[in-house]
Amino acid sequence: MFSSGHYGPAVSSNRRSFLVSAGLLGAGAAVSSATPALADPSSQSGFWCPDGENPRFTIAVIPDTQYLYDEDRGDSAPLDASLRYIVDTAGEHNTVFVAHLGDLTEHGEPREFDQVSRTFRYLDQRTVGYSVLAGNHDIDSGKDDQRGPSAFTATFNPARFRTSPTFRGATKDGYNSYHVFRAAGRDWLVLALDWRPSAGGIQWAKDVLRKHPRSPVILTTHEFVHADSGDGTAQLSDFGQRLWDQLVKGSDQIFLTLNGHFWPPGRVVLRNDAGHDVHAHITNYQDRYYGGSGMIRLYRFDVERGTIDVETLSPWLLGQRPDRLNELAHQEIERTGPADAFAVPIDFKARFAGFDPRPEPPARPAKDLLVPGTVAYWRFDAKNPRDMSGNGNDLVAQKFPNDPQWSDEHHPDQPGHGSVFLNGSYFKTVPGAPMNRSTFPRGYTIEAFFKVSPNFGDTNTWSSLLSRLGTGADAGKTGDDPKEPVATLSVTGGHGVQWAVFPLNQNRISTNWGHEMPLDKWWHVAVVNDGRTTTVYIDGSKLLRNPSTPAVGISTANDSWLVGAYTYDRKVDKVYYGWIGDVRVVDHALEVSRFMLYR
Template identity: 30%
Template sequence: MNISIRNLAATAVATLGSLAMIASVGIASPQTAIADEPQQPQITAPGSAENGSRFTMAVIPDTQFYSRYSDSNFVPEYGKNPFDVQTQWIADHKNDFDIRFTTQLGDIVDQYWKDNEWQAADKAMKTLDDTNTPYSILPGNHDVTNADVNDNQLDYKNEPFVKWFGPNRAQHVSTYQGSDSTGMSQYHIFEAEGQQFLVFAFAWRISDDTIAWAQKVLDAHPTLPAIVTTHDLLNIAADQVTPVDPILQQGELWNKFISQNDQIFLTINGHFHGSTEKVRKNAHGKDVIQVLIDYQMSYEGGDGYMGLSEFDLTHNQFNFTTISPWVVSKAKDGKKLTSYDKPVLTDTNRQYSIDINYTERFKSFNPNFKAGTGSTGSLLAKAQASILDGFPGTPADDESIAEPGSTDDYTRVPGTLAFWRANDLQSGKAVTGDMTVKDASGNGNDLHRLTNDETKSATAQDGDVTVSDDHDQYSSAGKSLTFVGDNSTGRYSALSTAADAAVNNADLSKGYTIEAFVRVSDDWSAAKNQWTKILTRTGNRSRIPNAPYDKWDGTAAAAWLGISNLREIQWSDLPADASKGTWDTWSSEVPLGRWMHIAVVDDPATGMNTMYINGVPMIRTSQNRGGMSFEKDKAWLLGAGMTNDTVDNGWNGGIGEVRIIDHPTTSKDWLLARPDISSDGTLSVTDQPASSLPEGSSVTSLSGKGVPGADITVSGSSEGDAKVAEDGTWTVTLKTPATAAQNDLTVTQHMGTRQGASKQVTFAIAQPASKPGDDNNKPGKPGEGDNPNQPTQPGKTGNGGKTANATPNAAKPSKALGSTGSAIATVLTVAVIVLAAGVTALIIKRRAAHRH
C-alpha cells in the first residue's frame, strides 16, 4: 500500500508572529502559533473599581507598518488595516469610555517618500477628523526626510509631515492651539472633569528653538498640568522590562525642558521596541510618570495594540491598559486567529496602576485643582469588557506539533538540495579542518571549516566553532554548532561547501525554501554583532549580469540570511531577474538566547518572498519578484558572510539544522513539522502470511512500507525491528522464526519515542497429527507442542500454499515442532525397522523349516 510521507499532524499558522512580542509580548513557540480550542481571557482592570471622577486618553503607538503594508498585505487580506480599526474604535467609543483626547506617537509611515503610505495614514486619521474626535500627531524618524538633523535644519515647508498633518490640517481639530515655526510640533488643550490639560506633540529631534517655543507655551498657561508626547524619550533594556533613561538628543529634552518644568507630570513616547514605565523625579523633586509603548515589531506589525490611560482623580491613580480593537475585528470578520491574538494584554508593563495624588502633585502651580463631580466605575474595566464582548477567545496552544522522537523524525521533501545537520558529530568538540558537517540530503554537499588564511581572520580560534547538545526543542538533529564571532575584533569563522559542490550551481529560478534553526547569543550587541550572517551564497553582486548599482550592497554576496543592527533577521538576494535589484525580507526584532526556526519561502507564482519565524509569516515581505540570481561555481558559507569577495560578519550564537529546497513549500513540509506516522495508509505489511500455512512452514521475516526514517518493531510470538529506508520500504528479520501453531504479531511504526500506526499479523501453521502410543501424548501428559486450536489439516493459501516469508522446513524446527513432528517421525522409523526385522526373521524361519 502506498503511503504519504508528508501528511503532517499539524499545520502552521497563516498569520504573522512578532518578535518584539518576541522580545516584549513573548514569541510563541511553534505549537503556540496554531489555532486550536479558544481560551477565554480572565482579566481584571488595573486601579480602583469604585466610582469616582475619572477620564481616559487613547494612545496610538508607531503605525509605520500598518501604513506601509496597507495596500500590499492588509487590505487584500482583511479589507482594512489595523490603523483604520484603531481610529474607528476610538471614534465609536469616545463617549462610552470618556476618551477626552488621543495622541499618535510618530513613525506614522515607514518610508516617508511613499505617497501611498501617507494616504493610508491620512485615511485612518480622517476618521477622527470626521467625527470631531480631538487628537495630536507628531513625526518620528521615519516621517522626516533627514533623521540625522534637528527639526529647524529641515526644509520643513517641504516636509511630508507638514503637507499631510501640519498646521493647515491641525487647525480643524477642536483642541489645537498652535504649532512651532517649523509646523512639525504642536500643542493642544483639552478639558476633562472640570479641569484643563495641556498636551505637547514634539517632532523628532527638536531644536533649542522648539524648546524655547514650548517654554513660552507653558509660561502662557502656568496653571495647566502638562503632558509631553514625542517619538523617542524613555528607552527599554534588552530584558524588555527595565526602563532606561533617555540620552543624547532626548536626554537634552529631559534636562532642558521636562525636568525644569513642574507642570509636566506625564510623558509618553514610542520608537523603542516594547513597553515599560517608570516614575522619575524632576528638578523640583516631583514625580514625572514616563510611559513607553511601541508594538511595531510585534505580530502583524503591532497587531493593532494601543494604549488606554485612565486618570482617576478620586482614587489618585494613573491606570494603563493595552488593548487591540484589531484582534476583535478579525474575529468578527471570521478571520483565523492565532495564539498571538489577545484582545487585552495584561502582562508586565502592559497593564499597571501608578499612584499619583493629583491635587498634591499640582498644587505648586494650580492650588485650585481638584477632582470633578463625575462618578463612574473603572473606565478601563468597562473598555475591556466591551472589547471582550462576543470575542470567541484566543486560540490555545496546538499540541499536535510534537517534539521529535528521534534524529530521523523530520519531513522528507523532494527537491532538497542540501541539508546540513550536526547530529553525527561529537558534542563539545571543536569543528576543525579535518571534520565535515554532512549533507543529509545525500547530494554530497558536505561542509568543511575554512582556515584562518582562507577567512583572513587574524583573531579566530579553533574553539570558535564547536558541536553542542543545545538545540531547538523541535529540531530532530538534537545538536547544533556554536559560533563565536566579534566584528569589532575581526573574529569570525566559516564553514564552506567544496569548490565542486553541486549546490553551488543550484538553479533557484523557480523559487526556493531556506530553513534554519538559529539562536542569537546572549551576549549579542550591535557594536560587535550587527549585520552578521547565518548562511551566505557567495559571489559578488557587481558581477551578476543586469544587476543595478546598489550603494549599500553593490559588492555583497549573491544572497544571505543574517541579522541587522536592530536584531531583525534579514534575508537578502537578487531575484532571478537581477535587473529588479536587491530585495530584502525582514523579521521583527528577535530575542537573545532563544532558539527559533526561520523559513524563507520564495514563490515566483505569487511574486512573494516571505519570512516565517516559528511558523508565523512576517509582515515585511518582498514582492513582485521570484527566484534567485547567482554567480556560478561560488560556495555557500555557514556562519559568516562575504563582501567584495572577502569573508566577514561572523555569526555569534547557535546554528542548528539548515536546509535548502529548490521550490516554495508550505509549513507541512518544514523541519518544525513531524511526519505523519499514525494515519491509515502510513504503514502496511506487503507480504503478510496467509491465515493458514501448511505443515512445516516457518515465517522468518516481514516486509512492508512505512514512513522513511521511521522505526518498525515486531512484537508478540516473535520479535524483530528495522528502519524504514528512504524509499519507504522495510524488512524485519525475526529474531526467532515463527513456527508455532498460532502466531500473533504486532507491527508498530514509531519515530523513537513518538508512537504511530500498528498492524496485526495473525496466522496459523499446521502441525503434524499425534499418533496413539506416543508417550508424550498419553492422557495426563500432554505434548509440549499441543494446541487445542491447532488445525488438523493444512490450510490453503492464496498462492497455492506458497508465502514469501513462510518456508516449509526451511528453518530449524522449534522445540514444539520437535515434540510433534520429529518425534512422530522417529517412532515411524523405529516401527519400520522392527517390521523389517520381523519380516526378515520370518523368511529365515520359513527357509529353515523348508530345509528340514
C-alpha cells in the same frame, strides 16, 4: 531590541457584544488566511462629546504604525478599526483626546502619507481632538525640526486642524504642536514634539508652558526612554537625557511622558527639579504580529481615586470572530503583562499643587450652619467648646489624663477650620444642658468630622465620637446588654463607624454598621433618623447596613452627652484617639444636600 514575550487574551463576552453593535466585527477578513480588506472609515458613524467635568476620563494612545503604511506592503485596516473603536467607545470611556507617538509611516513617502491621512480623516470628520508627531521614519531623521517641508507637514499641518476642538498652535516649521483638552473640571495640555526638536523648538515648548502656567502637561515625543533590560524598567535614551535636561526636569507641569520608537514597552518614575514624580512610559508593538495589529493604549484617569489605569489592546483583533483568528493573532488581542496593563497612583492635587495650587475654601461663619432645629453645634477652631447654637449645650473638657490639644487640622470641606486632638481626654455637656433631656421623637441628624489617629489600637477600639451617658437599664431597657450606653457613635475594631441606640419604641439596641476606612484620613459621618428609620452616611454616601425596623427617637437617662468617650455601666471605658472637627445635632432629618459637608 526584542519583545519580552507573549501574553494571552482576556476578552469578555459583553465587550465583544459591544464591538458587534459598534460595527467592528468584519472590519477585515480573517488574518489567519488573508490580508484584511481596506476599510472605509468614513462609512462609520460615531459620537464624540466628552464630559469635561467628569473626574473619570480616558486618553487613547497610538504607538508606531509604520508597518501598516509601508509602500504597497501595508494595510490600514488595523488602525481603521482602532480609530472606530476609540470613537464608538468614547461615551463609555469618556475619551477626551487621542495621541499618536510618531512613525506613522515606514518611509515618509507622499503615497504612504496619503494612506494614513485617509485613516485619520475619520477623526477629522467627527471633530475628535488628536495629535500626531513625526518619528524618524516620517522625515529626514538626520535633521532637527528645521529640516524644511516634508510629506508629514504637507499632511498634518495647522490647516488640517482648523476644526479641531483641542489644537491651539504649532511652531512655524509645523513639526511641533500643542493641544488643550478639558477634563475633570480643568484644562490639560499635550505637547507633541518632533523627533528632534531644535533649540528653538524647545524654547517654543517652554513658551507654551509659560503661557499656560496652571495646566498639567503630558509630553508626547517619538524618543525619550527605552526598556532594553527586558524587565520593563525604562531609562532615558541619549536624546531623552538631553530633552530631560533641557525641558522636562525643569518644567514641573510635565507629569507624564509618552513615547514609542523602541521596544519592548516599559516605564520608569523620574524625579524633577521640584522633587516631584514624572512618569515616563514607552509603548510600541510594531515588532509584534501584523505590525502591532493596530494596538492602542487606553490611559483611564480617575482624579478622585488618584489613579491612572492603563490597558493595551487591539480593537481590530478584538472585533473579529475568535474561530477565524490564527494562533499568533490570539496572543495579541489584549496584552496583560506588567508592562502593558498596570495602574499609576497619583495624588493629582498634591502633584499639581506646585504650579496650580487650589485655594482652600474659607471657613464659614457659625451662623450659616444654624439650620432650623439645630440643637447643638460645636466647633473647635476657636479653642472654645461652647455651643454655637446658643442653646446652652456647652462642653467641658475632662482630663483622662491628658488635656485636649487644639489643632488647625480639618476636613477640607469642614465649616470651621480647626479641630481638637484627643488622646486621653474627652468632653462632656454641662449639667442641665437642654439636650441632656431630649428624646428626638421627630427624628435627628447627628454629624461629625473626624480623623482617626494612625496609631489607633486595641485600647481605643469601640471608643465613641459621640455618646450619651446612662445605660439602657437607666432608661428602662432590659433587652440585649442593658449596661450599654443609651446611644453611641463608635469607631469599631475595623476602623468603621457604628451607631448603636436604645430607641424609644424598642427594648433592645438598634445598630447601623459602617465599613472599614483608612486611618489618618478626614471623614464626615452623618446619622439621619426620619422619625422611623435611621441611615448612616460617610462623606455624603449612604452606607449599606441600615436597619429597616422602626427605631423612633433616642432614650435618655437625663444625663450628659460625651464627645470622645464611651461608657459601659456608666463608667468611661474607652477614649477616642484622633481628631474631631465640627459636630452638629439637629432635631429632624436633613437632606444630604444640607449636611455640613456641602456649601
